[in-house]
Amino acid sequence: MSYVPHTATQIEEMLQEIGVKNYEDLIKAIPLELRLENGIDIPNGLSELEVINHLSKVGSENRKAIDSVSFLGGGSYDHFIPSAVNALLSRSEWYTAYTPYQPEVSQGTLQAIYEYQSVVCDITGMDVANASVYDGATALTEAMLLALRHGKRKTKILVSAGIHPHYMQVIDTYASTSGVDVKVIESKNGITDIHELDANIDDSVAAFIFSQPNFFGLLEDADSLVKISHGAGALAAVSVYPVSLGMLSSPGEYMADIVTAEGQCLGNPVGFGGPYLGIFAAKQKLIRQIPGRISGETVDRDGKRGYVLTLQTREQHIRRGKATSNICTNEGLNALAAVIYMALIGKRGFQELAELCYHKAHYLYEQICNLDGYSAEYPGEFFNEFTIHTPVPAKEVVDKAAEKGFFPGIRLDRFYPNMDHSLLIAVTEKRSRQEMDDLVEVLAQI
Amino acid sequence: MSQIPKDCKYTEEHEWVKMEGDIATMGITDYAQGELGDVVFLELPEEGDILKLGEAFGSIEAVKTVADLYSPVSGEVVGVNSELEDTPENVNQDPFGEGWLIKIKISDSAELDGLMDASAYEQHIA
Helix, strand or coil, X not given: CCXXXXXXXHHHHHHHHHCCCXXXXXXXXXXHHHCCXXXXXXXXXXXXXXXXHHHHHHHCCCCCHHHCEECCXXXXXXXXXXXXXXXXXXXXHHCCCECCCCHHHCHHHHHHHHHHHXXXXXXXXCCEECCCECCHHHHHHHXXXXXXXXXXXXXXXXXXXXXXXXXXXXXXXXXXXXXXXXXXECEECCEECXXXXXXXXXXXXXXXXXXXXXXXXXXXXXXXXXXXXXXXCCEEEEEECHHHHHCCCCCCCCCCCEEEEEHHHCCCCCCCCCCCCEEEEECHHHHHHCCCCEEEEEECCCCCEEXXXXXXXXXXXXXXXXXXXXXXXCCHHHHHHHHHHHHHHHHHHHHHHHHHHHHHHHHHHHHHHCCCCCEECCCCCECCEEEEECCCCHHHHHHHHHHCCEECCEEHHHCCCCCCCEEEEECXXXXXXXXXXXXXXXXXXX | CCCCCCCCEECCCCEEEEEEXXXXXXXXXXXXXXXXXXXEEEECCCCCXXXXXXXXXXXXXXXXXXXXXXXXXXXXXXXXXXXXXXXXXXXXXXXXXCCCCEEXXXXXXXXXXXXXXXXXXXXXXX
């Protein structure tokens, strides 16, 4: 559709019709300081070739993770994605961002969602998972909302200071308009202060929310955190790093009630702005309060296996304003990538993946801690991500390493201004010993 | 033809109330269960909860829909039919008996005057 702006004559006619002298007269209610003085400065048109050349030139200024050696994490991880994931994903039959509106004609899509949900339940130790939500941040926020629906008269949510700062922002955004009282439980040595939690929790608390591992890469004492939460009648909701579940106790084992995660690490590429994958799972007792769509397996009248979207009475097309959430979309392709990825690497592969990440990270950690001026920021145990105290401001480390083709980690002063000597470093199975040794060499020279 | 027992009072929301002393037992009517279809789940309050006339206190879920439950009177919940957790079909099979939902110790008996008797309810659903 072409865009045809109004001609001067048409504008004149319209102004005359409504009895306004000129355009300035029409917008006189808008204060002068808010108006552009000389209109918008738009350059002359370019040919298609010129546009492509221009965009390529601008694009080439990006430093891509794929051309560098990346130790970036913080919720988004550079894992290997087998080519088969994209080959299968690219089949046009899958191309929809939505769970189908007339679901039962899309048996393949429903089955894929069902398989995805089954994988999520397997690795988290939960009873039920939904078809996914937008990303890790919204998934964790939905956990908060679920807890408030379940807790009915409870008005308070406690959140560990160790969750991802972006997730905290999303929680705050929702909380600011829903009247819930969100209190942050401070950390000690980088992990949730158990005594703080104990001192602040009471029967007005709907849920305690934490992250395992936490944002600083550290392992929380999940058993104790969940036990204290349950002791006060609150639910325990945890945001996990899915890859870590190949090695760590599952949330089901430490009795968490709700599990959410950023699922990008399962077969989805690192990308600024996504699309990412919000994993959401819970215990059976919460099934009627779960947000989003759920695919279920059943049999048709001939006894043959088939799939349906089930428990739809929670959803907005039936429940209207009282729906358990207004998310009817899911990250369909991302969830599909995750289930294809999990099917490809298999159970043993998933465990090996976690072990590789763990051991490589611990190797690099040792090497960096042995360098003059570098030390561990916190004493705690970690999985594949750790925080290093740097001898010079972390910004300097990041800038200098970038010149040599490394993304050495995330500067924590971007989130916590007083942590300007802290670098959050993540190691995935993709990093070779050579790459790690090279990074150590680069750091040693700074 | 729906059952409409004479010893119950009725609300416009298709709930029935039966008084014994100051305790009101309530459920949904035969007509209501027929309209809803197979009941699969009930969300009911807990004993000790205080209900206010006309306020939603729970929900009843059928295969294709879900409806709010409204309190027919004000008062305190003194009994909840917990057997419905496992046998929600009792609401369909015996709405005025085994399918009762909750018992309320009423706080204002004048509210009962605002409810319909059997013949008025029969007209209401006609």
